[in-house]
Amino acid sequence: MKLPPGARFSTVCIHAGQVPDPGTGAIITPIFQTSTYVQEALGRHKGYEYARTQNPTRAALEQNLAAIEGGTAAFAFASGMAAIDAVTTLLAAGDHVVVTDNTYGGTFRLFDKVLRKYGLEFSYVDTSEPQLVEAAMRPSTRMVFVETPTNPVMRITDIGAVAAIAHRHGARLVVDNTFASPALQQPIALGADLVVHSTTKYLNGHSDSIGGIVVATRHDDIAWLQFVQNAAGAILSPFDSWLVLRGTKTLTVRMAQHNANGIALAEFLSSHPKVTQVLYPGLSNHPQHALARRQMRGFGGMLTFDVGTFDAAREVCNRLRLMALAESLGGVETLVCHPASMTHASVPPERRQAIGLTDSMVRISAGIEDAQDLIDDLTQALAAV
Numbered sequence: 001m002k003l004p005p006g007a008r009f010s011t012v013c014i015h016a017g018q019v020p021d022p023g024t025g026a027i028i029t030p031i032f033q034t035s036t037y038v039q040e041a042l043g044r045h046k047g048y049e050y051a052r053t054q055n056p057t058r059a060a061l062e063q064n065l066a067a068i069e070g071g072t073a074a075f076a077f078a079s080g081m082a083a084i085d086a087v088t089t090l091l092a093a094g095d096h097v098v099v100t101d102n103t104y105g106g107t108f109r110l111f112d113k114v115l116r117k118y119g120l121e122f123s124y125v126d127t128s129e130p131q132l133v134e135a136a137m138r139p140s141t142r143m144v145f146v147e148t149p150t151n152p153v154m155r156i157t158d159i160g161a162v163a164a165i166a167h168r169h170g171a172r173l174v175v176d177n178t179f180a181s182p183a184l185q186q187p188i189a190l191g192a193d194l195v196v197h198s199t200t201k202y203l204n205g206h207s208d209s210i211g212g213i214v215v216a217t218r219h220d221d222i223a224w225l226q227f228v229q230n231a232a233g234a235i236l237s238p239f240d241s242w243l244v245l246r247g248t249k250t251l252t253v254r255m256a257q258h259n260a261n262g263i264a265l266a267e268f269l270s271s272h273p274k275v276t277q278v279l280y281p282g283l284s285n286h287p288q289h290a291l292a293r294r295q296m297r298g299f300g301g302m303l304t305f306d307v308g309t310f311d312a313a314r315e316v317c318n319r320l321r322l323m324a325l326a327e328s329l330g331g332v333e334t335l336v337c338h339p340a341s342m343t344h345a346s347v348p349p350e351r352r353q354a355i356g357l358t359d360s361m362v363r364i365s366a367g368i369e370d371a372q373d374l375i376d377d378l379t380q381a382l383a384a385v
């Protein structure tokens with residue numbers, strides 16, 4: 001069981017970072033649930049001293065995700081937010097960051113309410129327009145932080161174009177690849193320096209773990225992130241590392257089904273008389289459909305639709321039976337949410353309006369159930385509004 005050179009994506013997902021356990025031959029990397037390691041003599045050990053610093057289960061996941069994203073090294077954290085926080089420690093007081101205006105609400109909260117206190121400056125722009133990124137760059141800009149597709153209005157940023165702008169100005173490009181997953185989009189191949197994920201979502205895929213990962217390419221970034229992971233200590237637990245490692249084995253087949261269900265629901269909703277708008281990059285009327293086609297290997301399972309009024313959106317959310325009303329996304333079961341009052345409640349109303357997020361929108365994270373069962377559920381919920 002050895003990963004051949006040039007192995008293709010699904011093979012890498014299943015095997016990278018993992019070897020049979022040398023003691024037993026166990027094909028699955030064990031959960032090394034230990035806080036410390038016995039040393040043979042003073043100064044003589046097996047490379048493991050203390051489990052905040054090194055853990056073999058976490059190391060296997062980190063090697064797996066570095067390979068999947070096409071990076072050089074990866075660092076696993078206790079949540080997606082902890083991973084994003086770790087990336088920002090590459091910055092120093094006075095540094096400026098250009099951020100996708102429609103970034104995840106928790107990312108905006110971290111940047112705006114926590115990191116500004118330490119002298120970091122953030123400009124929020126529509127990164128789907130590269131010229132707005134160019135215009136926002138300052139001599140002090142050290143990082144461009146992009147999310148694509150965005151949540152929940154599904155805007156797409158041209159990763160290669162924004163990487164070129166960032167690099168011309170001596171800044172790093174960070175891509176939050178949570179929504180697409182590396183099965184659909186590999187930002188490092190397009191020019192990104194760092195990729196972050198909430199592994200909570202598609203990488204784990206089963207709605208039973210919270211975690212985050214930073215994938216890095218530059219040697220100076222790798223050395224610093226390794227230091228920070230140990231120094232600040234927000235590490236991913238051995239059990240959560242094992243869960244995500246199990247999740248990535250099925251990433252390719254899960255994403256194929258998420259894509260198929262995403263398209264089926266987007267097409268169904270587009271033709272429904274009570275739906276005024278559907279936001280999904282796989283629809284030919286999506287303003288960046290051509291870019292999505294070029295940049296992504298599938299359009300994913302996330303879509304948003306508008307039913308005209310807040311009351312109708314509430315009614316649809318309350319009447320769905322198979323689809324669960326819940327925050328989060330990327331699991332095998334379909335979830336719906338009302339972004340304005342749930343995931344994006346902490347985003348001020350005027351910012352929500354500026355990014356085109358209305359009170360009458362419902363977001364779907366299409367799971368991998370039979371598409372017809374999902375369509376039947378939407379049909380009965382929409383019949384009531």
Ligand SMILES: Cc1ncc(COP(=O)(O)O)c(C=O)c1O
Nearest residue numbers: 079080081104176178198200211
């Ligand atoms: C795009 C994106 N990035 C980051 C996060 C934060 O991840 P976590 O909830 O694992 O901290 C989320 C959570 O929803 C997200 O959707």
